[in-house]
Amino acid sequence: MNFDYTEEQNAIRDSLSKWAAQQYDFDKRRAALASEDAWKQNWATFAELGLLAAPLPEEFGGLGGGAIDVSVVAEEFGKALIVEPYIPTVVLGAGALKYAGSAAQKDEHLNAIAGGERIIAFAQAEPKSRWALNDVSTTAKKDGAGYVLNGQKAVVLGAPQADHLLVSARTAGGQRDAKGISLFLVAKNAKGVSTRDYPTIDGTRASEVYFENVSVGADALVGGADGALPLIERIVDEANAAYCSEAVGCMRMMTDLTREYAKTRKQFGRAIAEFQVLQHRMVDMFMASEESYSMALRATIKLGESEQERAKAVSAAKVSIGKLSRFVGQAAVQIHGGMGVTDEMRVGHYFKRVTMIDATFGNVDYHLRRYIALGGEARAA
Amino acid sequence: MDLNFSPEEIAFRDEVRAFIEQNYPKHLKGKVLREDLSKEDFLAWHKILGKKGWSAPAWPKEYGGTGWTATQRYIWLEENARAETIPPLPFGVSMVGPVIYTFGTPEQKQRFLPGILSGEVWWCQGYSEPGAGSDLASLKTRAVREGDHYIVNGQKTWTTLGQHADWGFFLCRTDPNAKQQEGISFLLIDMKSPGVTVRPIKLLDGGYEVNDVFLDNVKVPVDQRIYEENKGWTCAKFLLAHERAGIAGVARSKRNVERLKAIAKAETGDDGKPLIEDDLFQRKLGELEIDLASLEMTELRVLAREQAGKGPGPESSLLKVKGTEIQQRLTELTLEAVGNYAQPFPRGLGSNEFAVGPDYAGAAAPVYFNWRKASIYGGSNEIQRNIIAKMVLGL
Structure with a gap:
């Protein structure tokens, strides 16, 4: 048994907590929450500190760490009440790509995430789904080589800051079927995507996301069709x-x-x-x-x-x-x-x-x- | 023993229900968040009741009360909760009013009671100070006698809705050399007096409900002191016992259980069926309803004592502890019921925007956070347990 953190993990903890003590104290945080784009500077710092690269594979700009590295970062985020969408981007967005993305998707997006140039939000929950991951009404209908998305996603954390959305959508089956769910990576500025942005009560930002006849290519699919659950x-x-x-x-x-x-x-x-x-x-x-x-x-x-x-x-x-x-x-x-x-x-x-x-x-x-x-x-x- | 209403009481209930139905302002139905209410909204029902003579049912008839029995008052609260009315604020009717008619001079009664009954005068409370919360008797606000006036200096805090107040009742130290509780006087202060500054305090739900009140050389005529100089603690204790009695909030909690059930019917549970059919949710709801039934029965026993002329005693501490615990559990369950839509912050949207998610969801988290105050105010629940330990158990 070994409960020790590695030197690298301790270094991440130290540099993050030092930065937070100076640049993310209570008053600076309050000011950042009230500002439209103060988070951008913070995000750039996360890239510099290696937080974004920490759990990503080395071949795509990452540092080759894993879940323990993420837990170290997350605990420090908790201590400093940092609200930037780290988990949506690095764990959910990058996670899906890491496990199921094509070589081209990984190359394009993981490198960008590690460098602080890509923020992904996970558009999963829906107004009536509660927390059931299999309850998906948003549809993705096959259209030629690609798909057309329609539906609404609820309380998508980090969507206001995100440039891309990881979307769960139904390609087959009924609303609560385990089979027939697929994942798509969609640019937030794609035609037909609209958002209603709002703060959450703890200072995070989120959106209701609406898809109206959003056309995506087959290369937007992350992993195979129908089996994403x-x-x-x-x-x-x-x-x-x-x-x-x-x-x-x-x-x-x-x-x-x-x-x-x-x-x-x-x-x-x-x-x-x-x-x-x-x-x-x-x-x-x-x-x-x-x-x-x-x-x-x-x-x-x-x-x-x-x-x-x-x-x-x-x-x-x-x-x-x-x-x-x-x-x-x-x-x-x-x-x-x-x-x-x-x-x-x-x-x-x-x-x-x-x-x-x-x-x-x-x-x-x-x-x-x-x-x-x-x-x-x-x-x- | 009999828990059923008599035919007369049932007739009374029907009369009250019809009156509320016909007279309660339609535009105020279903308002939950206090911050959404204007001063006029808060006072609207109070003024209607004032005209009817029903604004202070608990007062003795000679001072403008209704002369209702304890059971009738219980029915009155039930019916108001059922119709979700905005009840008269407690500061005048339940707090300072009884102090004035119990300890005031005939002139003071004549001067202040009518405005409380009619809802024309908004009262606020100046008790707590930054350094005197649970230990209220350590308060430091000074009132120094100069001829026929007191000059008052100090700071009060947690003054609920003081931003709207016309008058306030304040505990001030008039004899700094006496033992803590013996040098305090109970003063009524016109909030428009020079030297009174009210500063709202932002709460963690984002709302402004309580205030700091700064008193800087405020001149207060001696005839605005209630009861004897240095005997204000007697009034304070009397008022605190009354405040606790109303604090159980049984009727409102019963209404909120109904509201919660309606939400649970509309929400989908984890298995795709309505949340109201969810076994884990049902269990918590059932336990809550049982505890509420127990609290209600206990409150009725206390009411019966009051009706026999015994007045609220240390038992009111029990009602405060259990009543606020149930109120807080209700806010927890409501928060759980709304699922993901607990997260959007309605006040962050600006007043002209529609809610995110179902209408009932937006208030769930703010009310949950706000309601943590209930186990703190009116003497924290730890203090209430101290009171029971000392006064009831003799520990």
């Missing part, structure tokens, strides 16, 4: 593992900020940290953060195992972290008292972020059901 499951599991690490970063910060606040806030003539009822709650917050880190790490390490083991580990992590991060967020706000519900305190922003992570690619109930359906850990004779 296993690939979608895989990249979404990888994204969820990364979101779990991001949540861990948020939980650690909430635990630290709450401890510091409780040590300085005085009521009844003493620091509120001296009250045992609050001490125990802060201990529970600490334990929740540690358990969450364990589960995020476990999910990340098991991404390389069989489909079933991978899926179970990711769903297990989403369940525990969904529950524990809710507890930590609520406790952090409660111990901050009225200050905890104000916009000016950082703690509430972490609480918002972990709440939205739970609502991304399946909440606690969704993943609990999936975990049970996959058979849990039992090895019945």
Whole structure:
């Protein structure tokens, strides 16, 4: 067994946290959120720091790392509440291309992603699909050599910044059939693509994306036609593992900020940290953060195992972290008292972020059901 | 013992229901987010009730109350929740009003009670300070007597909807040398007085609901002090007990359960069937309904005590803790119910744009975040447990 990070992974963590401390503190972040294009400079920095290249293959401009590298980046993103669409681009977009893209697609897009010149958003969820990955109503009809796309995608994270969209669409079968789903990589400026952009409550950006008779060539297809669901499951599991690490970063910060606040806030003539009822709650917050880190790490390490083991580990992590991060967020706000519900305190922003992570690619109930359906850990004779 | 309404009570319920149906302003139906409401919206129903004589059902009849029994008041709240009315704000009717008619002089009653009943005067609360939250008695705002005035200096915070207020009731220290709770006075301050500054505080749901209030050499006539000098803590405690009693919010929670069920019928669950048929969701909803039934029964017991003239006691702390926990769980379940569409931030869209996703989805996350306040305000739930430990269990 070995739980050590490599030198390269530690270096990524250090350089990212150093940059965030200087260039992405609370006030600079706030200003960036209010600005239309401050994210561009940040994105260029991510390219310089090698964050975008880290998990990509070396032959396409990457550094040849993997999921552990992503988890390191994601945890730091969580600590600094960085909202730029790293996971949509590097895990979902690049992931699909890495596993199923043609040589030409990889060459064109992975190099661009590594260099910071391409941002991809995953247009997967639909207004009525909830989190079911197989529930796809958007259609891609064969048209000569290519396809024509029609439909609406919901809450597409990172779409406002993206130049390309990875789109799940139905090429055969009924709305909830596992078979008949295909993935397409579509330029956002393609004719017939329109978006309605908006901020999410945690400061991320997202869009409703509309496809109206969007014609794409056969070369837009990522992987084979009709059989994309296993690939979608895989990249979404990888994204969820990364979101779990991001949540861990948020939980650690909430635990630290709450401890510091409780040590300085005085009521009844003493620091509120001296009250045992609050001490125990802060201990529970600490334990929740540690358990969450364990589960995020476990999910990340098991991404390389069989489909079933991978899926179970990711769903297990989403369940525990969904529950524990809710507890930590609520406790952090409660111990901050009225200050905890104000916009000016950082703690509430972490609480918002972990709440939205739970609502991304399946909440606690969704993943609990999936975990049970996959058979849990039992090895019945 | 009998839990059923009498024929008279059923007739009363029908009368109330018909009155609401005929008189509640149509354009205010179904408003959920407080920030969407203007000052006029907040006061509209209050003013209609003021004309009818129904704005303060809990007050004694001699001061403008309705003379209803506790059961009738319970029916009144139920019917208002059922119709989703915007009830009269608590600051006048439920907070300062009872303090004035209990501790005020005849002149003060005559001067202030009519405006509270009619909804003409908007009141706000000046209790908490940056350094005095749970430990309210450590408040530092100073009121120094100069002839027939006090000169008040200090800062209050968490003043809910103070941006609209005409008058405020403030706890101020009049004797800095007395023991903490013995040197406090209860002052009514005209918010238009020179030296009063109200600054809104942005909350994590993006809304502006509470305020800092700065008091800089504010001149307050002595006849605006309620009760004796240095005896304001008596008024404060009285008011806090009343605030807790209404805080359980059973009728509103019942209405919100109905709202949640409607959402769960419209939403698709993970298996493609309506969410309302989802076993995991059903279990949580069922548990919540049972806890709410338990809270309601407990509240009715407390109401019956009140009706017997025993007034709210430390039991009201129980209602506050359990009531706010249920309210918060309801916001959690609503957030879960709306799925992906919990994420778009409606306030980020600007007021002229339509919502993203279904109409009911946009408020789910802001309300969830906003409602964390419920276990903090009115004495945090930790403080309520301290009260029960001390006052009920004698620990």
